[in-house]
Amino acid sequence: MSRDVPGLDADRLAHLKAVIQADIETNRYFGAVIAVARHGELGLYEAIGYGDEAHEVPLALDSVFSLFSLTKAFTNVLVFRAIELGQFALTTRVCEIIPEFGGGPRERITFFHLLTHTSGLPPVWIPKPGMYIDRLDEIIAAICENIRPIAPPGERAHYSPLVHHALMGEAVRRCDPKGRSFRQILEDELLKPLGMKDTSLGVRSDLKPRHIFPDFRGKPPQEHLSRNVPGPQGAFADERAEMPWVGAVSTVPDLFRFAEMLRRGGTLDGARIVSPAMLKLATRNWTGDLPNELYKAVAINHGWEPYPAYLGLGFGLRGDKVCPSLFGTLTSPGTFGNYGSGSTLFWVDPELDMTFVCLTAGVMQQAPNIERFQRLSDIAASAAL
Secondary structure, three states: OEOOOOOEOHHHHHHHHHHHHHHHHOOOOOEEEEEEEEOOEEEEEEEEEEOOOOOOOEOOOOOEEEOHHHHHHHHHHHHHHHHHOOOOOOOOEHHHHOHHHOOHHHHHOEHHHHHOOOOOOOOOOOOOOOOOOOOHHHHHHHHHHHOOOOOOOOOOEOOOOOHHHHHHHHHHHHOOOOOOOHHHHHHHHHHHHHOOOOOEEOOOHHHHHHEEOOOOOOOOOOOOOOOOOOOOOHHHHOOOOOOOOOOEEEOHHHHHHHHHHHHOOOEEOOEEOOOHHHHHHHOOOOOOOOEEHHHHHHHHHOOOOOOEOOEOOOOEEOOOOOOOOOOOOOOOOOOEEEEEOOOEEEEEEOOOOEEEEEEEEOOOOHHHHHHHHHHHHHHHHHOEO
């Protein structure tokens, strides 16, 4: 539904909905659930299109999506919490918490390097070919056995699809005084306090009827194997999978609450999740003009000039240059958020005081996805009066 909200142009938001509908009609993707708000008030809150290519499953506001790498946003916040509680620090070497990760150049890698994707570790999607990825302990063991730096820490910005957030999730678990699993820490310290009742790590059984299983449209980037659910992408349907880098599912209403918590400085409805001081630090550009090496190749292959990575602590940033950006070109330089493979995105613009959440069905390739979300984000930002 579209609503008249002070500070938002209702006609421009109606145009945003129409653009998404046109995309669906031309089969760019199958459907989208979207929320656009200013000053915390929703101006656009809509389920558009379908969850499948055959257009047999209409999307609803409470449709449950696999978040892919947007899962990392939750892990980031739990790392922030651990730092604020003094369990470890940005300057703590990872091997101090996970000793088996030590040895050679890995000894120098800190949690700051993991959060800013400047560890020098290679950007692998799996630490050992053909392995199951549903168990965090097995992933950590495979990382420690197989993954070695390809550059000194701090020299390159190289987005890590798996390794960094697996290590950070394990560190959060090991430092928990209650001895909880990562899944339980997420539930207790983030999801329950924020009232995110339709979000879980792994596809909780009660959410399965509403879950939109990801459709890679015949071009899956790699396998995500689970010992519990058969198939090349079985981990995305596994209730017990514990993957702090890629394994969460959620809805737009829940993600909107998460994003609003960040917009409001770390607190929502009396639940204090993270401090303003931490968010101020986390939303600075810590990678300067370094390109994101993983997306540098995407840019070159698509005919774009490589552009800065614009990475904060765990968050992606809009930055101050006009270049391809999931967050658009009309948002302010301080806009920050996270995304997931070809389908999921949220951002918060502190200057415009806007929140944007969009989860889509029909996973797109990397460059077309950037173009799609840049276009949608620009239309949303242009609605600010």
